[in-house]
Amino acid sequence: MALLEVNNLEVSFGLRSGGVKALRDINFKLDRGERIGVVGESGAGKSVLGFSILNLISNPGSITGGEILFEGKNLSKLSAGELRSVRGNRISMIFQDPMMTLNPVLTVGEQMIECLMAHRKIRKEDARNIALQKLKQVYIPSPETRLDQYPHELSGGMRQRIVIAIGLLMDPDIIIADEPTTALDVTIQAEIMELMLELCERNNVALILITHDLGVVSQVTQRTIVMYAGRIIEQGPTKEIINDAQHPYTQGLMNALPQMAVPGARLNQIRGAMPPLQRIPTGCAFNPRCDYVTETCKHNLPGFTESGSCLVACHMVAEMKREAAQAASLAQEVQS
Amino acid sequence: MNAQSQETLVQLDDIYKKFSISGDFLDQLKFRQGRIVREQEFVHAINGVSLEVKRGEALCVVGESGCGKSTVARTVMGLLNPSQGSVHYDGQRIDNLNDRALMPYRRKMQMIFQNPYASLNPRMTIAQTLQEPVALHNPGWSGQEVRDKVAEVMFSVGIDPSWGERHPHEFSGGQRQRISIARALAVGPEFIVADEPISALDVSIQAQVLNLMMDAQEKHNLTYLFITHDLSVVEHFGTRVAVMYLGSLCELAPTKALFSTPRHPYSQALLSAIPRLDDNRPQHIKLQGEVPTPVNLPPGCVFHGRCPHVNDRCKREIPQLIATDEGGQVACHGVEEGRI
Ligand SMILES: Nc1ncnc2c1ncn2[C@@H]1O[C@H](COP(=O)(O)OP(=O)(O)OP(=O)(O)O)[C@@H](O)[C@H]1O
Ligand SMILES: Nc1ncnc2c1ncn2[C@@H]1O[C@H](COP(=O)(O)OP(=O)(O)O)[C@@H](O)[C@H]1O
Ligand code: SF4
Ligand code: SF4
Numbered sequence A: 001m002a003l004l005e006v007n008n009l010e011v012s013f014g015l016r017s018g019g020v021k022a023l024r025d026i027n028f029k030l031d032r033g034e035r036i037g038v039v040g041e042s043g044a045g046k047s048v049l050g051f052s053i054l055n056l057i058s059n060p061g062s063i064t065g066g067e068i069l070f071e072g073k074n075l076s077k078l079s080a081g082e083l084r085s086v087r088g089n090r091i092s093m094i095f096q097d098p099m100m101t102l103n104p105v106l107t108v109g110e111q112m113i114e115c116l117m118a119h120r121k122i123r124k125e126d127a128r129n130i131a132l133q134k135l136k137q138v139y140i141p142s143p144e145t146r147l148d149q150y151p152h153e154l155s156g157g158m159r160q161r162i163v164i165a166i167g168l169l170m171d172p173d174i175i176i177a178d179e180p181t182t183a184l185d186v187t188i189q190a191e192i193m194e195l196m197l198e199l200c201e202r203n204n205v206a207l208i209l210i211t212h213d214l215g216v217v218s219q220v221t222q223r224t225i226v227m228y229a230g231r232i233i234e235q236g237p238t239k240e241i242i243n244d245a246q247h248p249y250t251q252g253l254m255n256a257l258p259q260m261a262v263p264g265a266r267l268n269q270i271r272g273a274m275p276p277l278q279r280i281p282t283g284c285a286f287n288p289r290c291d292y293v294t295e296t297c298k299h300n301l302p303g304f305t306e307s308g309s310c311l312v313a314c315h316m317v318a319e320m321k322r323e324a325a326q327a328a329s330l331a332q333e334v335q336s
Numbered sequence B: 001m002n003a004q005s006q007e008t009l010v011q012l013d014d015i016y017k018k019f020s021i022s023g024d025f026l027d028q029l030k031f032r033q034g035r036i037v038r039e040q041e042f043v044h045a046i047n048g049v050s051l052e053v054k055r056g057e058a059l060c061v062v063g064e065s066g067c068g069k070s071t072v073a074r075t076v077m078g079l080l081n082p083s084q085g086s087v088h089y090d091g092q093r094i095d096n097l098n099d100r101a102l103m104p105y106r107r108k109m110q111m112i113f114q115n116p117y118a119s120l121n122p123r124m125t126i127a128q129t130l131q132e133p134v135a136l137h138n139p140g141w142s143g144q145e146v147r148d149k150v151a152e153v154m155f156s157v158g159i160d161p162s163w164g165e166r167h168p169h170e171f172s173g174g175q176r177q178r179i180s181i182a183r184a185l186a187v188g189p190e191f192i193v194a195d196e197p198i199s200a201l202d203v204s205i206q207a208q209v210l211n212l213m214m215d216a217q218e219k220h221n222l223t224y225l226f227i228t229h230d231l232s233v234v235e236h237f238g239t240r241v242a243v244m245y246l247g248s249l250c251e252l253a254p255t256k257a258l259f260s261t262p263r264h265p266y267s268q269a270l271l272s273a274i275p276r277l278d279d280n281r282p283q284h285i286k287l288q289g290e291v292p293t294p295v296n297l298p299p300g301c302v303f304h305g306r307c308p309h310v311n312d313r314c315k316r317e318i319p320q321l322i323a324t325d326e327g328g329q330v331a332c333h334g335v336e337e338g339r340i
């Protein structure tokens, strides 16, 4: 049994203009200790996916289809109490915005101790020691002093490191990290990613890493999920996706990196923007921005085609695969 | 970039900024050796930073979190008063002006913030957010002219015009940051301070926004002070790079020179840590120790506790900026002594 299994997940927002689907057809598995990267454009639904795993989608949003199985139990069917024992304990989340985790009126130490004491029967001094030790693990300079400081006294990067320390507090099975190092500079990012990698490996913690940094994905994760307009459009082993992306959108993402252009020259941007949820085009959602678009793409939603070890939602890839199969069977006929 | 001149647009002279972290007056009173004394503790966020931004250039500021990049940005914008030192804009001293006297500069200087969550007013629609500064700075314009300008800017940053009636909370972080950039560009500024403007964006939009900022720079001869932690963006976008550590300027160099021959030991460590797509990247230089707090600054070179090239002089004497052969400046005894 996979540690986490997401089947046909659908999440909708009930906006005034009528309900819109923020996520559709979401299917993936996460094994114990496995690290998955989730990449995609802003608004693709990465954060909604992260939130919905913990059933943190609040009004006007809700899970409108599918299931999320954690050790076989459907998370969206748990009672509030059961959910609380999973959230922050078995599965912890590190958000894009550190102030979503940090309480501005409590010191760093107070909130860490409070969190520990809410989940464990533990004395205050011990809680303080654990808090101190976790701060050291994320390379917080002078951790003793930091325990008594308020979030607003810290720089953005420092706050996020404290949030990461809080995420590690309960030794969870899964960490969902939503752009955790976006606000950090590279020496710290490299150290934190190395640290998260080390902690995940040592304790067999699974990681869902939501990020826009393909470099980070390639160094930290084993598998990658690429999302576009609320749907997974490609998933597979990270190495395959980085070296040989199949979906035109994934290829576009790779080509848009500054490393792919001459310094000072314009970058290879993908034209246009991802559509708002209310106006996702029919057929393939990427079709208005795609260089390979055909009539089929404008009318039919592409299903998932296996290509190598990847699953790709693209008519062109399906077409190429059909042709290759035809050519292969033709060659066999000729031989026999 | 090509439009860069030698003319100085913004000049920072020996800027210091400290923040008191001791609370109010009563909190500062301590009982020591039988008598009451007033003790105040400070965060020394910037310590003697001097910088010139040339008209038409894109000066990038990089450095570890908490090293004072945002403090530099906010001091330049007049959102913070320096504790010591001065800021000149186009030859005029601006750090000592009151709000009214600053008004004309507010149009010329625009800022894009690090946090797309905090910088948009949650109660205003996107259209209102964008129209407000345009109307404020163009009192003679008709409603239609304002709306046209806003539509043009929205289009140029890839915002769907139908978003105009919606509120910030309905957008993801990246979408909100594009709206902030549109708001800065809408009033036609000549100098933009951008504090991590694209960090929250995905690569395809980063590419568009960088292309957009480069286009805007060419079209309007814009000058940028660009703060980022993404060195691949710096390499692509910056004309010069300022590397900061713990409130001090370590190195200032033309981008090409910095990336080919970083001189300061901290710059060398920083560049080695860029996450590359290939797995067989060169091992990043691991620094020993931790970043000290800016509450108790180390004596001498602020980097000495982590530097692989430290010697006795480094622990005593603060290194001053010296010119390098590559056309930059570096503050390091090791470089000056010719041993690095
Ligand atoms: N209002 C304040 N009160 C106390 N200390 C402050 C305040 N603002 C900033 N500091 C401190 O000043 C130093 C520099 O902060 P600054 O925000 O400029 O860092 P930064 O380089 O922008 O970091 P980051 O990359 O994390 O955004 C930090 O040590 C920070 O904790
Ligand atoms: N509270 C909300 N109400 C309406 N729409 C929302 C809400 N939160 C998110 N959305 C929409 O859902 C989509 C996915 O958002 P999100 O998951 O935050 O994207 P990202 O991939 O950048 O993390 C976006 O189009 C966003 O505008
Ligand atoms: S399905 Fe068609 S439009 Fe969509 S990515 Fe493939 S080729 Fe492009
Ligand atoms: S001055 Fe000394 S300690 Fe500082 S960077 Fe140079 S060699 Fe290292």
Ligand SMILES: [Mg+2]
Pocket: A043, A046, A047, A048, A096, A178, B172, B173
């Ligand atoms: Mg997000």
Ligand SMILES: [Mg+2]
Pocket: A155, A156, B069, B070, B071, B114, B195
């Ligand atoms: Mg900052």
